[in-house]
Amino acid sequence: MDKKFNVCLLNDSFPPLIDGVANAVINYATTINDKLGSATVVTPSHPDAEDNYSFPVVRYSSLATDKLIGYRAGYPFSSSTLESLRDSRFDIIHSHCPFASTVLARLLKEKNGAPLIMTYHTKFDEDIKRVIENPLLVTQITKFVVQNISVCDEVWTVSKGAGENLRSIGYEGDYVIMPNGVDFPKGSANPEYAEALRYEYGIPADMPVFLFVGRLFWYKGIRLIIDSLAEIKEKGKDFRMIFVGDGGDRAEIEKYAEEKGIYDKCFFVGAINDREELRVYYTASNLFLFPSLYDTNGIVVREAAACGLPSVLITGSCAAEDFTSYHNGILTDNNVEAMTAELMYACDHLEELRKMGENAMNEVYVSWESAVKNAYDRYGTVLDNYHRGITQSRETKAQEILFSSISDVTDSIQKVRSISASTVKKSKLFSRMVIKKSMSITSNITSNLKEIAGEIKDEFKDK
Secondary structure (H helix, E strand, O other), rough: OOOOOEEEOOOOOOOOOOOOOHHHHOOOOOOOHHHHHHEEEEEEEEOOOOOOOOOEEEEOOOOOOOOHHHOOOOOOHHHHHHHHHOOOOOOEEEEEOOOOHHHHHHHHHHHHHHOOEEEOOOEEEEEHHHHOOOOOOOOOOOOHHHHHOOOOEEEEEEEEEEEEHHHHHOOOOOOOOOOOOOOOOOOOOOOOHHHHHHHHOOOOOOOOOEEEEEOOOHHOOOHHHHEEEEEEHHHOOOEEEEOOOOOOOHHHHHHHHOOOOOOHEEEEEOOOOOHHHHHHHHHHHHHHHEOOOOOOOOOOHHHHHHOOOEEEEEOOOOOHHHOOOOOOEEOOOOOOOHHHHHHHHHHHHHHHHHHHHHHHHHOOOHHHHHHHHHHHHHHHHHHHHHHHOOOOOOOOOHHHHHHHHHHHHHHHHHHHHHHHHHOOOOOOOOOHHHHHHHHHHHHHHHHHHHHHHHHHHHHHHHH
């Protein structure tokens, strides 16, 4: 596609807070800005941020909620941020998170009229349940997420399973499957580096090495990994297990490995941000263990495939969608007995694992450049549909009026800020103007809120 789009990418997480979605946004922005058009990332502020990228990064105010939810909570109503973004004249607004990012994206859409796309990367309902204990509050927040997604002009999911999850929490609109890629080149790392890594950890060349890469939380299926490894040890198999990553449950996980008697066979190496170094870990291993039911795409599984490393995955999980058991990976049931059987097989069939890894590399691997190019081509379709009035947005009139009113408020605040101090002193009418405008805005918002309340009452009447 010859058209060069100016794209705004929004996400609630971004380095120094890194996860799979933040990595996706980095690769979208890098590929678009370097090879296709122009991209700007908009994300909450962070005191340790160092935004040295080939693309601009716009930070807006945030609260330090890292310990509670793992991220900083952005404040999406910043009038100065919205004003500066409006001046950027974006063609496409693309949010990667349905919380603060999509609220800000909706306000930005009000100001510059560009179509809004939302990519559903994660099972956000599971995230909400882990953070919020009150079931009623969980229901209300999940409803907010669905409403925020439903007003977007087009919705993308990273896998079929992600789309099914989105449907299960109440989303009724259409969606397009747009898989993520990986930023690894196709092929293993230098074999000499892999041998050196094994030597560093004292691992013999013929010793089976299992690998996990990701955030160290129980919901990633790590208990199943440890229990199954304890079983194969009990059955006389020797191995080494490498955990790459960090997370809130790391201390508990290490303690559990010790209780199960396998800690001496495990290496907890922490997070590895150097991508080339991480490739060496994949190359030095024989099998990637990823029994997660939480992940919607499993980028780390694709990273393993890029290096010719096969994975053990749970049958029916999102991460297992492109895999055939014993051809390009191993699929297993979600229980210790089944997982143990597959790990026993793996210990005795290292050559078969190598062949599976080759098939995974040739059949599953997708580069970020290819993935973003597909998304970029779709941007053109979204823009054409939007100009023709074709959208899946299900925004109610009251919601539209409310966001329009909030947009007016931010405009008014920015206009007030733009008035110089000398002008303020000279103008006797200034204070009256501010009061009058504030009363008008307050009246409009109150009216809109009453209209929304009426809609909610009508909704309950129908149930």
